[in-house]
Amino acid sequence: MSRRRPLARLPLAALALLPVLAISACGLLGSEEEADLQVYSARHYDLEEAFAGFTEDTGLTVQFLHGDDDELLERLKAEGEDTPADVFMTVDAGMLWNAAEQGQLAPVDSPALEAAVPEDLRDPEGRWAGLAMRARTVMYNPDAVDPSELDAADTYAGLADPKWEGRLCMRDETASYTQSLVASLIDLHGRERAQEIVEGWVANDVEVMSNDIELLEAIDAGGCDVGITNHYYLARLLEEDPDFNVEPYWASQEGDGVHVNISGAGVVAASDSKADAQRLVEWLATDGQNAFVDANHEFPVNPQVEPEPLIAGFGEFERMPVDAAAYGSLNAEAVEVLDAAGYR
Structure with a gap:
């Protein structure tokens, strides 16, 4: 199902409160098309391959809005219930904790994440999970x-x-x-x-x-x-x-x-596509682990997934x-x- 809310929707009064920084929208669709899922991402490393694999496996299309951790969290809070975001992705465990504590991430019940992600790399309430170390x-x-x-x-x-x-x-x-x-x-x-x-x-x-x-x-x-x-x-x-x-x-x-720190993600509390957003996070921790971490030489969080050869050589x-x-x-x-x- 196509998203009803476009990526750029943000009240002008709220937008004026945000820092003028380099947020860029990009994704796997043309600029005029709406995706099934919108990801607010502070992670800038070779996302396209991983998300293309998710689309191939599930048929769900993905689009990103890139920015800094703090900036994107403030944007989520300013947008409130009108946010188009479905997934919040960041590069710091502390920021994931902050986003969850500020009510921006929804708890999910996910046996898949519990099996794939070590306990200290995911929220005990299911609001976020680490995806790369x-x-x-x-x-x-x-x-x-x-x-x-x-x-x-x-x-x-x-x-x-x-x-x-x-x-x-x-x-x-x-x-x-x-x-x-x-x-x-x-x-x-x-x-x-x-x-x-x-x-x-x-x-x-x-x-x-x-x-x-x-x-x-x-x-x-x-x-x-x-x-x-x-x-x-x-x-x-x-x-x-x-x-x-x-x-x-x-x-x-x-x-x-x-x-060790983590790059991780959570389902946005105001998302109207929570089930599909959860599906994306689960896929990145399981079938999509190598596609998500290998291009940037990060360590997988999933203990069943081997690190790519160059960093494996570090011992x-x-x-x-x-x-x-x-x-x-x-x-x-x-x-x-x-x-x-x-x-x-």
Whole structure:
């Protein structure tokens, strides 16, 4: 059945309250056609192949509206019951938790998701599910660093050791990746210890960069020796250049494990196509897992699905459990910790 509400419908008064950012509409249909399902997506990575497979399998067409996590959540709230969105897709567990807590996602009863997605990667009330995992771990230049220099028990805290002074690169404080990592440190160690760790990074004259690719290129070029990035950015660079001189170090394998975040989705509470929206989320976690994660070199959430060969070559690792509630509820504290440390 065709959607009755067009993608762009939004009251002008509400639209005026939203930030003027780069939201773009795209999809598998012509611009004048209406899709069966509308996805608000903060995920920008090779969606077309996965959604084309869903359409082929089910006959349901899909269209996307791309934007930042916060921006899309605010849009959902402004649109209210008039939203054309059926699925909200984001790249941070804390944002999924926030969307659910603010009443924007509908609980679903899904044995398929319960079977396909580990318990800590989905909402206990069924309002969202993780679909792809990204490991945020330590990267290093093998010409400058012996892995034995890295703290195997608590690698993230170990980068606060003075031996890394002038050798450390990290992401900027506005990145959700940075904020969720610090939120996880607060959850693990308490705010006081997390503050000490971040202050240690700053004391090491950390070079803060605006994206993970720039950070990895700096490590490769010798501008810094170690840093923290999502694993798939390294995979992208290695795919282009197998001689790219950066290697991953799976953090804290003798401790709490690698910090992992998720890209995931939930059914929009105001959707009038909830059953089909649920069907899409379930498909992405099952039959569509490889199509959804492989092109961006992410790890599947479904333990029955093998990772693509390049990242499988990075080796197996133990991960921290994902605590979406902590990532979401401690986000403001994480920002305060970063600000107090002068991390910028």
